[in-house]
Amino acid sequence: MRSASEGVQPTLLGVLEVEEWRRCAHQMVDFIADYYRDIARFPVRSQVEPGYLAPLLPNEAPENPETLDDVLADVQTKILPGITHWQSPSFFAYYPSNASTAGYLGEMLSGGLSIVGFSWISSPAATELETIVLDWLGKLLRLPKQFLTCEGGTGVIQGTASEAVCVVLLAARQRSKAAQIAGVAANLRVIPTDSSTSFALSPSALRKALAEDTANGYMPFFLCGTLGTTSSAAVDPLSELGNIAQEHGMWFHVDAAYAGNACICPEFRHYLDGVEWADSYCMNPHKWLLTNFDCSTLWVKHPKSLMDALSTRPEVLRNKATDANAVVDLKDLQIPLGRRFRSLKLWFVMRLYGASGLRNYIRSHVSAAQHFESLVKTSDRFEMVAPRSFSLVCFRLKPREVDTESGNILNATLLEAINSRGECFLTHTILDGAYTLRLAVSSSRTELQHVMDAWAVINQEADRLLSTS
Amino acid sequence: MRSASEGVQPTLLGVLEVEEWRRCAHQMVDFIADYYRDIARFPVRSQVEPGYLAPLLPNEAPENPETLDDVLADVQTKILPGITHWQSPSFFAYYPSNASTAGYLGEMLSGGLSIVGFSWISSPAATELETIVLDWLGKLLRLPKQFLTCEGGTGVIQGTASEAVCVVLLAARQRSKAAQIAGVAANLRVIPTDSSTSFALSPSALRKALAEDTANGYMPFFLCGTLGTTSSAAVDPLSELGNIAQEHGMWFHVDAAYAGNACICPEFRHYLDGVEWADSYCMNPHKWLLTNFDCSTLWVKHPKSLMDALSTRPEVLRNKATDANAVVDLKDLQIPLGRRFRSLKLWFVMRLYGASGLRNYIRSHVSAAQHFESLVKTSDRFEMVAPRSFSLVCFRLKPREVDTESGNILNATLLEAINSRGECFLTHTILDGAYTLRLAVSSSRTELQHVMDAWAVINQEADRLLSTS
Structure with missing residues (x-):
């Protein structure tokens, strides 16, 4: 790259001059490709201190x-040091954000x-391609046909699973018979889980909570089941929950943001059993299906429920196709008005990798996680804290004393020591009171070797910690 | 481009193999640059019929x-015909979406x-750059200092102005003294406007509505003023509204999605007078400040109000910097959890064009709209329906009969005739009952000639219509 001080490169001529756009975009392609090539040079978790950037x-x-x-030049010297490199093959934190x-x-x-x-008229292809590729993906997942357009359902892309749940919550509220419902958030019921069900929601605990609420004059109208919780990728018993939701006339939403993606593989599809009871189903291809953030796919059986809650028809947006009810306007299935053409990336992903490529990708991550699980299980000093689900392993260093607190401090100290090295990045959760390390096989570039390297780092830091403590 | 049938091009080797990524991304750059080069070949408003894509x-x-x-090849032959070309220099519909x-x-x-x-820890640069560039932009707008970080305020990027208003509405509800507030949407008050105030909100009408609501036992807690309405870019009297909001202890939000961007120019800054009364201010650089969708900037004086309503601290996201309150986590200032690094594009825009380049850009659009306004005003058969504001012109063909309906049919017919030609794309609104054409100078590539070409098309279709009707 030429140095700015040579003054060779001009400033931009126009705001969108075609040949200048082409030249600059090619330059940016090379900048990003070089970043990917050199990504191992950076500490995976940024090591800067709060407030580092303003003085620069x-x-x-x-x-x-x-x-x-x-x-x-500023990106290279000032921004990249402040990046936590989610696309590094040694990023094992949170859940993946696939590129x-x-x-x-x-x-x-x-x-x-x-x-x-x-x-629709603001770009017909954007609406129609979205519907088509969500049918494609719904078929790969073998979703019940009522979620597909052939039987009156539909898929719609949201930004995140949070937005998806907002949307269906509004639809559920609208559908419920209560004319006036007070603030929903205030009446949110979080039902605790524990290791007895591997941290999945217990149907009997749910029944108990519903009985209490009903006795207290509340009208439960919405149940959210999870396939793959954030903490430990626990899977709720969807069939049983769906049955209970139906008994109570509740909207049943299934949030499968991360783990749902695995269900394109026949061997994982059984986790989705029970989704036939659901009114809505959400998963995030941006988490684990090679689709760059953001792309959260929401399917509903009755799109009209969403439209009843969300539709707006200001005069400035009226047009022949909408007035004739010949089309669905996707703004009526989401909270914001504006929306990008996000189905393109899902379409590219499905076509350029094919269903077979996507299944292989999921399997390679699960297989790497299984390998890590076997390393933990055969180790004397580490233990699993929850069963491995999908590509997530929850483990910890066994505490030497019986009290919870010292074991927790030990593992928190270990985690900080690992992440400060910058060679890999893991995060944590708390399960049944135990501070637990989470290793999520994440990046589209993670190979078995990266997982083994992380295991080596974890053991080196455990050695150091145990020898000094 | 090679033809697929030659079978020369291989399928992708890996999900993110660096040199393959580089080669494909360069190919895509050329594809898009060629699209910009050839954009005039496409009808501006897509002319496909509903359902065109599924059979393909x-x-x-x-x-x-x-x-x-x-x-x-499929994008070229199947998708592009279904695109309404927002980046065409002859796109004058809705409001702009700048690229x-x-x-x-x-x-x-x-x-x-x-x-x-x-x-913050998930990528410190993303949080810190966002705060810095929103301070930069706030200074260009000469926002009151309480919106800037130096005085405890902050800016935060949202997806759209709708998301921004959701966020501040939740904050306002939380701040309000009413412990239990029933569903907010049900109690939304829309106060009608008319040509007597050029379609701006009348302070006396607002006072009357507030008095009624209070008398009826409601507690108004949120007032939204608009700088540049969607219909006609009308500007509410912000100072008077702000005063009233303060009298009533209401949260005052200013939505300036489109027109606020013009306030980086000293000659337009007076429209923002009164923003000093606001608790929150929102505008969309993706509309009119050369920042690709989505980038909606929200400033608040008291970020804590947002955090009180929106903050979540699940264990999996805990970390040293957050626990020490050394940083703000931007998830606590928005509804979704996930978020992209959108400040980069705003930073690129401000640096690569400079404040001077941005002001010139705004002025060139306003100047083109002024020219179009003068053409309408000197025409015998067209008339302005509302005063021109910024780069939006609201006009219509004068009805030959006095009844509203025939004038409306005439203009609706004219608009469809214009848009069916595909040479330019305008939309409409209804002002005081009158079907009104809207020409918004929109695209970053629009020049005076494109506006004059649109005027020619409009007149040709008016000729045809008046000679046959």
């Missing part, structure tokens, strides 16, 4: 244009077309 | 990978890094 940047926007070389070549290409095209697909 | 695509995802050439070279480069980098910036 001016207090005000520049009055006059700067060159792209100037900006990219892939196909997903990125779809995202590039979506950004390039730069349409806003709130209504 | 398979019913199921492919089992095996396809090549990028295959997919791009620019700088905005796209920032979006590319954001997608390339592919981090999820929910908490």
Whole structure:
């Protein structure tokens, strides 16, 4: 790259001059590809201190244009040190946020077309492709047909699973017979789970809570079951929960943000059994199906319930196709008005990898997690804290004393020691009171070797900790 | 491009193999640049019929990978006909959705890094850059200092202005003294406007509504003022509204999604007078500040109000910096958990164009709209329906009969005739009962000539219509 001080590179000529756009975009492609090539050079978890960036940047926007070389030099020296590298093959924290070549290409095209697909006429292809690819994905998951367009259901892409749950909650509230329902959040019931059910929701605990609420004059109208909890990827018994929801006339939503993606493989599909009871089903291809963030897919059996709660028809958006009810305007199935053409990336992913490629990808992660699980299980000093589910392993260093607190401090100290090295990044949770390390096989570039390297780092830090404590 | 039938291009080797990623991304850059180069060949408003796409695509995802050439060939022949070309220089519909070279480069980098910036530690640069560039932009707008970090305020990027208003509504509800407030939407008060105030909200009408509501036992807690309405870009009298809000202890939100961007120019800044009364201020750089969708900037004086309503601290997200309250986690200022690194594109835009370039851009659009306004005003058969504001012109063909209905049919027919030609795309609204054409100078590539070409099309279709009717 030319140095800015040579003054060779001009500032941008126009706000969207075609050949300049082409040249700059090619330069950015190389910048990003070089970043991927060199990603192992960076500590996986950023090691900067709070407030590091402000002293490095001016207090005000520049009055006059700067060159792209100037900006990219700042990205390299000032921004990248503050990045936690989610695309590093040694990122095992939280849950994955998948990037892939196909997903990125779809995202590039979506950004390039730069349409806003709130209504059908604002770009018919955006609405129609979204419906089609969500049917494709629904078929790969073998979702009940009522979720597919052929039987009156539909899929719609949301930004995140939180947005999806907001949307269906509003629909459920609208559908419920209570004309006036006070603030929903205040009446949210969180039902505790424990290791007796591997942290899945217990149907008997649910029945008890429903009986209490009903006796107290509340009208439960919404039940959320989870396939793959955030903490430990626990799987709720969907069939039983669905039955209970139906008995009580409740909307049943299944949140399968992470683990649902695995259900494109026949050997994992049984986890979805019971989804036939659900009114809505959500999973995030941006978590584990190679589709760059954001792309959260929501299917509903009765799109009209969403439209009743969310539809708006301001005059400025009226048009022949909408007035004729010939089309669905996707703005009526989400909270915001604006929306990007996100189905492109899902379409690219499904076509460029094929269903077989996607299944292989899921299996490679699960297989790497199984290997890690076997290392934990054959180790003398580590133990599993919950059963391994999918590509997530919950484990800890066995405490030497019986009190919970010292075991928790030991594992928290171990985790910080691991992450401060920068060679890999894991996070934690608390299960039944126990501070637990979570290793999620995450990145689209993670191979078995990266998992084994992480195991080596974990053991080195455990050695050091146990020898000094 | 090679033809797929030659079978030269292989399918993707890996999900993120660096040199393959580089090669494919370069290919996509050229595809998009060629699209921009050739954009005038497409009808601006897509002319397809509802349901056009399903017969062109398979019913199921492919089992095996396809090549990028295959997919791009389908984009060209099957998707682009279904696109309404928001980036065409002859797109004058709705409000703009800006794309620019700088905005796209920032979006590319954001997608390339592919981090999820929910908490500070999940990528410190994402949180810190967002705060810094929103201070930069706040200073360009000369927002009151209480909105900037130096005085305890903060800016935060949301997806859309709808999300921003949801967020502040929740904060306002939380802040309000009413312990139990019933469903907010049911009690939304829409206060009608008319041409007597150029469609701005009348303070006396607001006072009357507040008095009625209070007398009826309601407790108004939230007032939304608009700078640049969707219909006609009307500007509410912010100072007077702010005063009233304060008298009643209401949260005052200013939604300036489109027109607020113009306030970076000193000659337009007076429209923002009164924002000093606001608790929150929102505008969309993705509408009119060269920042690719989505990027809606929200500033609040008291971030704690948002956190009180929205903060979550699940164990899996706990970390040293958060526990020490050394940082703000931006997830606590929005509804979803996940979030992209959107400040990069705003940073790229401000640096690569400079404040001077951004002001010139706004002025060039306003100037083109002024020219169009003068054409309407000097025409015998067209008339303005509302005063021109910013880059939006609301006009219509003068009805030959006095009844409203025939004038409305005339203009609706005219609009459909214009848009069916595909040379430009305008939309409409209804103002005081009158069907009104809206020409919004929109695209980052619109020049005066495109506006004059649109005027010619409008007149040709008016000729045809008046000669046959």
